[in-house]
Amino acid sequence: MIQVVHTAKALQKLLEPIRFRRESIGFVPTMGALHEGHVALLRESVKENSCTVLSIFVNPTQFGPKEDLTKYPRTLDQDIALAEKCGVDIVFAPSGEEIYPPGFSTFIEPGDVAKPLCGAFRPGHYRGVCTVVARLFGMVRPHRAYFGQKDIQQCLVLLQMVKDLVLDVELKICETVREKDGLAMSSRNRYLSAYDREIAKEIYQALVLVEKAFQEGERNVDMLKKIAFAHLSSFSKIEIQYLEILSYPYLSLLNRLDGPAVLAVAVHIGGTRLIDNIILTFKV
Amino acid sequence: MIQVVHTAKALQKLLEPIRFRRESIGFVPTMGALHEGHVALLRESVKENSCTVLSIFVNPTQFGPKEDLTKYPRTLDQDIALAEKCGVDIVFAPSGEEIYPPGFSTFIEPGDVAKPLCGAFRPGHYRGVCTVVARLFGMVRPHRAYFGQKDIQQCLVLLQMVKDLVLDVELKICETVREKDGLAMSSRNRYLSAYDREIAKEIYQALVLVEKAFQEGERNVDMLKKIAFAHLSSFSKIEIQYLEILSYPYLSLLNRLDGPAVLAVAVHIGGTRLIDNIILTFKV
Numbered sequence: 001m002i003q004v005v006h007t008a009k010a011l012q013k014l015l016e017p018i019r020f021r022r023e024s025i026g027f028v029p030t031m032g033a034l035h036e037g038h039v040a041l042l043r044e045s046v047k048e049n050s051c052t053v054l055s056i057f058v059n060p061t062q063f064g065p066k067e068d069l070t071k072y073p074r075t076l077d078q079d080i081a082l083a084e085k086c087g088v089d090i091v092f093a094p095s096g097e098e099i100y101p102p103g104f105s106t107f108i109e110p111g112d113v114a115k116p117l118c119g120a121f122r123p124g125h126y127r128g129v130c131t132v133v134a135r136l137f138g139m140v141r142p143h144r145a146y147f148g149q150k151d152i153q154q155c156l157v158l159l160q161m162v163k164d165l166v167l168d169v170e171l172k173i174c175e176t177v178r179e180k181d182g183l184a185m186s187s188r189n190r191y192l193s194a195y196d197r198e199i200a201k202e203i204y205q206a207l208v209l210v211e212k213a214f215q216e217g218e219r220n221v222d223m224l225k226k227i228a229f230a231h232l233s234s235f236s237k238i239e240i241q242y243l244e245i246l247s248y249p250y251l252s253l254l255n256r257l258d259g260p261a262v263l264a265v266a267v268h269i270g271g272t273r274l275i276d277n278i279i280l281t282f283k284v
Numbered sequence: 285m286i287q288v289v290h291t292a293k294a295l296q297k298l299l300e301p302i303r304f305r306r307e308s309i310g311f312v313p314t315m316g317a318l319h320e321g322h323v324a325l326l327r328e329s330v331k332e333n334s335c336t337v338l339s340i341f342v343n344p345t346q347f348g349p350k351e352d353l354t355k356y357p358r359t360l361d362q363d364i365a366l367a368e369k370c371g372v373d374i375v376f377a378p379s380g381e382e383i384y385p386p387g388f389s390t391f392i393e394p395g396d397v398a399k400p401l402c403g404a405f406r407p408g409h410y411r412g413v414c415t416v417v418a419r420l421f422g423m424v425r426p427h428r429a430y431f432g433q434k435d436i437q438q439c440l441v442l443l444q445m446v447k448d449l450v451l452d453v454e455l456k457i458c459e460t461v462r463e464k465d466g467l468a469m470s471s472r473n474r475y476l477s478a479y480d481r482e483i484a485k486e487i488y489q490a491l492v493l494v495e496k497a498f499q500e501g502e503r504n505v506d507m508l509k510k511i512a513f514a515h516l517s518s519f520s521k522i523e524i525q526y527l528e529i530l531s532y533p534y535l536s537l538l539n540r541l542d543g544p545a546v547l548a549v550a551v552h553i554g555g556t557r558l559i560d561n562i563i564l565t566f567k568v
Contacts, residue, residue, distance in 0.1 A: 106393070138450025
């Protein structure tokens, strides 16, 4: 039977005997509104650990003042049912007060890897992400934690945090799960109208076109970016926020590709912000 | 035999069997130049834990650009000998590169409790302290860590950090150790000329005068501060940087004392910066 707890204390009580037996704890931190991408993370954790904890917390400190915090989908009962199907042992669904009690004031400031891409358009976003993830790591003390590649910058920021603060947890980055037409799974996809949903598949199509040109030998970053720009610009409903090719894993600027790189894009379609990325690697 | 290691990896190798046997690890992080104050922390840790780790690292990120980083006393061999006498098991003396490797970029920003007192005069100081202590905690993973009350704001900032980031370590705050004339032990006392050293005892005398007035019933913060100001001002070599009475433990402003408070002072004597404090509590 899946257990649902709302406080760190209750969570601690469930985890204590597991820790005492030195069994491994896997952790999937989420904001709920679970989709197939989350399911893949949960299944991976269930496969690799004795106990899997899913946290569901819509973290206010990672939303900007004009972002979709209040309208972010909350579907706790469905999430618990889905988690149970995946073999999750514990759902941790804390209140805002449990995560940010009165007097809470310590924040984690990530470094340069948090600056470009989403970091440039969502000031404070990764500060909020790092802080809540570190706090959740403290509460769960997992051996492994699972994140989706769709949020590639988040993955890289957290990898740096874990390294810099010597946190005793292994981060596992799992492949982006996509709809049949290529759209990356996201809790925000449900905001899309039927028409916008149809258009949204073009985000991934643009990435695929770049990947193809890259595999055919194009190494000039501007040329590669132009391919994606040209494709996306042909759809009037797609408004590009950023489209960048940066080095992997430090996300620094590049003129030519001579090592692994990330092609990352953020667009708005009918008021909904969607992101996606692929990693460009040299096949050996 | 005391063991001296310089890398986190070597440290990890020594601590692994201790952790496996579930024995407790005590930790005393220092910048070296050990004095009787440190000795008290080490002895407390040795008494309470199976294994005591002393770290010696002069942390550049907690010094301001015009502060005494380069001239800070370094006395590693003497420190190791003294640690051995105290029963310390492991000395961890990392290089700068070990603590801040290339790419290091994640910092911990403390909250309001870091703002007044030293925080106001040493911008970034507690950010550096929190970051290095969190990183050292990650490397040592101690059950208990020991700090001196002389650095009261540091203690309160770290207590808040441990709480907010749910770090699995108990912080122990040990009483300030003083010279016979009352001067708080500090590695910086060795900077003082014989004459300045003589004057330096007046810092604690000023605190004692306030404590006496408080115990006799004075509750007005301005009146209490005036007593210390008047005493210190009568010594022309003492230059007051701050002298405050703030609430304990949040360090917020007070007009009248109706709960525990910290009387904290920072002065310069002949170019040397010295701090001291006492906690004013209502005796039951």
